[in-house]
Amino acid sequence: xxxxxxxxxxxxxxxxxxxxxxxxxxxxxxxxxxxxxxxxxxxxxxxxxxxxxxxxxxxxxxxxxxxxxxxxxxxxxxxxxxxxxxxxxxxxxxxxxxxxxxxxxxxxxxxxxxxxxxxxxxxxxxxxxxxxxxxxxxxxxxxxxxxxxxxxxxxxxxxxxxxxxxxxxxxxxxxxxxxxxxxxxxxxxxxxxxxxxxxxxxxxxxxxxxxxxxxxxxxxxxxxxxxxxxxxxxxxxxxxxxxxxxxxxxxxxxxxxxxx
Amino acid sequence: xxxxxxxxxxxxxxxxxxxxxxxxxxxxxxxxxxxxxxxxxxxxxxxxxxxxxxxxxxxxxxxxxxxxxxxxxxxxxxxxxxxxxxxxxxxxxxxxxxxxxxxxxxxxxxxxxxxxxxxxxxxxxxxxxxxxxxxxxxxxxxxxxxxxxxxxxxxxxxxxxxxxxxxxxxxxxxxxxxxxxxxxxxxxxxxxxxxxxxxxxxxxxxxxxxxxxxxxxxxxxxxxxxxxxxxxxxxxxxxxxxxxxxxxxxxxxxxxxxxxxxxxx
Ligand SMILES: Nc1ncnc2c1ncn2[C@@H]1O[C@H](COP(=O)(O)OP(=O)(O)OP(=O)(O)O)[C@@H](O)[C@H]1O
Ligand SMILES: [Mg+2]
Numbered sequence: 001x002x003x004x005x006x007x008x009x010x011x012x013x014x015x016x017x018x019x020x021x022x023x024x025x026x027x028x029x030x031x032x033x034x035x036x037x038x039x040x041x042x043x044x045x046x047x048x049x050x051x052x053x054x055x056x057x058x059x060x061x062x063x064x065x066x067x068x069x070x071x072x073x074x075x076x077x078x079x080x081x082x083x084x085x086x087x088x089x090x091x092x093x094x095x096x097x098x099x100x101x102x103x104x105x106x107x108x109x110x111x112x113x114x115x116x117x118x119x120x121x122x123x124x125x126x127x128x129x130x131x132x133x134x135x136x137x138x139x140x141x142x143x144x145x146x147x148x149x150x151x152x153x154x155x156x157x158x159x160x161x162x163x164x165x166x167x168x169x170x171x172x173x174x175x176x177x178x179x180x181x182x183x184x185x186x187x188x189x190x191x192x193x194x195x196x197x198x199x200x201x202x203x204x205x206x207x208x209x210x211x212x213x214x215x216x217x218x219x220x221x222x223x224x225x226x227x228x229x230x231x232x233x234x235x236x237x238x239x240x241x242x243x244x245x246x247x248x249x250x251x252x253x254x255x256x257x258x259x260x
Numbered sequence: 261x262x263x264x265x266x267x268x269x270x271x272x273x274x275x276x277x278x279x280x281x282x283x284x285x286x287x288x289x290x291x292x293x294x295x296x297x298x299x300x301x302x303x304x305x306x307x308x309x310x311x312x313x314x315x316x317x318x319x320x321x322x323x324x325x326x327x328x329x330x331x332x333x334x335x336x337x338x339x340x341x342x343x344x345x346x347x348x349x350x351x352x353x354x355x356x357x358x359x360x361x362x363x364x365x366x367x368x369x370x371x372x373x374x375x376x377x378x379x380x381x382x383x384x385x386x387x388x389x390x391x392x393x394x395x396x397x398x399x400x401x402x403x404x405x406x407x408x409x410x411x412x413x414x415x416x417x418x419x420x421x422x423x424x425x426x427x428x429x430x431x432x433x434x435x436x437x438x439x440x441x442x443x444x445x446x447x448x449x450x451x452x453x454x455x456x457x458x459x460x461x462x463x464x465x466x467x468x469x470x471x472x473x474x475x476x477x478x479x480x481x482x483x484x485x486x487x488x489x490x491x492x493x494x495x496x497x498x499x500x501x502x503x504x505x506x507x508x509x510x511x512x513x514x515x516x517x518x519x520x521x522x523x524x525x
Contacts, residue, residue: 040376129359132321136353137344137422138377 028220032150035142049152049230053114053215055158055210060113061106065164068101069093077180077198089180089196093172097197099259102164102216103157104251107210110157111243115218118149119239122222131223131231146223149215157211158204209254210247218245244251272297272430272462278327280310287313288324290305295479300311300456300463302473302494304508306517311466314483315419318464319353320344331430349377352428355467358419358437360407366393366418367403372424377405381400386403392421397447397483402492413440420448424455433465437472449475473497482508484517 076092122145125131134141169191176182218239223237273295280288287310295301303311316322318329320336329336336347352373360369368375370392371385380388389398403449407415416439423431433452437445449472456463456476467473473480477494482505490502497509507515 085298104390125361128362129357130361131357132316132319133353133359133361135321135345136348136351138348139372140341140345239270 024224025220028218028223032142032146032216032219035147038143039150040143041146045144045148045152049148050156052117053110053149053152053211054156054159055069057110057113057156060109061160061164062167064105064109065097065102065168066171068105069097069168069173070175070176072090072096072099072101072168073172073175073180086180087190089176090172090180090190093176094169094191094195095199097168097172098165098195098203099255100203100251101222102161102168103203103206103210104247105162106157106164107214107247107251108244110153110160110211111214111217111240111247114153115214115239115243116236118215118218119222119225119236120232122219123225123235125224126225127227127229127232137232141223146219148229150212153211154208155211155213157207157214161203161207162200165203182243198258202254205258206251209250213246213250214243217246267396269297270330271295272299273318273423274316274330274333275314275330275463276315276328276330279325280313280317280322281325283505284314286305287486288317291327291486291488293488293491295464297462298456300453300465300476300478302465302467303483304467304473304480306508307468309483310486311419311483312391312434315353315434315464317431319348319351349426350429352423352426352431353425354416354420354431354433354436356406356438358412358481360415360417360419360422361441362407365404366410369407369418370421370425372422378426388425389421391501392425393418395424395451396421396503397444399411402422414445416440417444417448420451424451427459428461430462430464433463433467435466437467437469441475445472448472448473452476 022050072093076089077086080086082089131141134144176187177184221235221239225231275293276289278288278291291314307312317324367386367389370389374380374385374388390403395405420436436448453476455461455514465476479496480494481488482490484504490500490505492500503516507517
């Protein structure tokens with residue numbers, strides 16, 4: 001009996017905790033976004049984040065897209081031969097990549113790479129009182145630390161995903177042409193015939209949302225980091241886990257919005 | 261070094277009945293503290309008694325649970341974010357842990373308030389920064405190093421240079437001489453005296469170093485268990501008649517202050 005009660009109270013406490021953190025995150029997001037539109041702007045910090053979040057994520061996003069495109073061609077080919085539907089390979093590759101896999105996988109990779117490093121960096125600044133020091137030097141930490149990261153994440157992820165789209169489709173193309181003996185002209189025309197603007201655009205909008213979420217979670221958990229190395233460690237884990245889960249949830253919601 | 265101002269004036273800092281607890285731990289239990297303009301106040305007290313928290317409450321970095329804090333007569337516990345940013349322009353703060361920005365070179369740390377708060381050009385700010393770096397006893401060549409490349413004592417001094425770089429009206433020093441050799445500690449004492457006396461700033465210093473306290477203080481306040489239990493002129497420190505103060509300044513293990521008073525709460 002007490003076990004059941006304990007379990008219930010644990011579940012209740014978890015749900016209450018979740019609701020209150022959703023509230024806190026929403027408030028944090030609102031405050032951060034309000035600071036995006038009011039100066040002073042820290043352009044140098046923004047450019048540093050463009051490089052950190054955008055440029056340095058290129059290799060990992062590119063590799064992910066390349067191998068995903070390749071395996072997609074292989075899998076759909078071996079699967080579709082059972083239905084004599086090999087002709088659909090090009091279409092399946094391009095739609096899966098642009099609509100789903102490039103944004104979601106890029107989002108998850110960036111969550112691991114960028115979300116973690118943002119949480120660790122800002123968390124360390126919190127723990128070592130650097131954020132307090134910013135305030136005493138009349139610089140608003142939201143404008144100096146949070147805004148550049150949010151803006152860079154939201155703008156850079158669509159660019160990364162667009163590049164990922166190209167690389168992923170190219171990965172499928174290489175496998176199809178060189179291993180599965182598709183004809184070059186046929187594969188390309190099938191790809192282009194299947195693809196519509198909305199497929200790419202929806203993927204890029206998803207990417208922007210994911211970029212915002214990843215940087216938001218990194219900033220939020222870092223900014224509210226507990227004390228000491230342990231606090232920063234927990235902040236980093238929470239940032240990666242929560243942004244990954246939010247990417248998956250928002251991916252479903254956005255897909256529903258775009259395609260139903 | 262006593263304050264000779266006798267006419268009635270608005271205090272620079274006026275804390276009234278300030279309370280702050282973290283969870284179940286009551287750290288500040290009704291702090292009352294008044295600092296007059298141009299005065300150098302030193303706060304002494306055991307480790308973990310809430311000295312750093314007191315400074316952070318005045319700066320608005322920690323929101324007190326109750327009580328009022330006035331700076332130049334205006335209550336700062338209720339002002340909005342924008343006014344708070346402006347108010348911070350009056351302050352310089354040396355954090356106990358240094359709190360240098362590790363992503364910026366030393367000179368940019370020192371020049372940070374000048375560049376961002378005072379909108380000074382980078383060249384001009386760098387020149388002022390180097391002058392301040394020299395004032396804390398270091399050479400120009402550290403200017404382009406990063407904080408992580410400096411020793412603990414050097415970081416502390418750079419942090420001090422950053423706190424005074426903008427010639428603030430009110431300067432807080434949280435343990436400025438901790439971790440410094442005795443000679444450098446005295447250089448820093450002189451520098452603090454110079455900032456407060458020559459530049460007419462108001463100073464609030466936390467220290468465990470009684471030699472430093474005697475050198476820089478006009479007045480001393482002793483904090484114990486979250487309250488100010490004694491305030492007086494530095495010349496009265498040795499005959500305060502307060503057994504807590506006596507035990508503290510002589511560093512005796514036996515007395516009214518329990519060995520583990522920081523864990524009492
Ligand atoms: N952000 C915080 N969250 C929780 N507890 C805190 C926080 N800041 C301070 N405390 C607690 O408040 C108490 C007083 O801390 P404070 O840093 O003011 O001590 P102090 O008097 O400056 O000591 P020291 O001389 O060692 O620096 C400590 O017990 C500390 O654990
Ligand atoms: Mg302290």
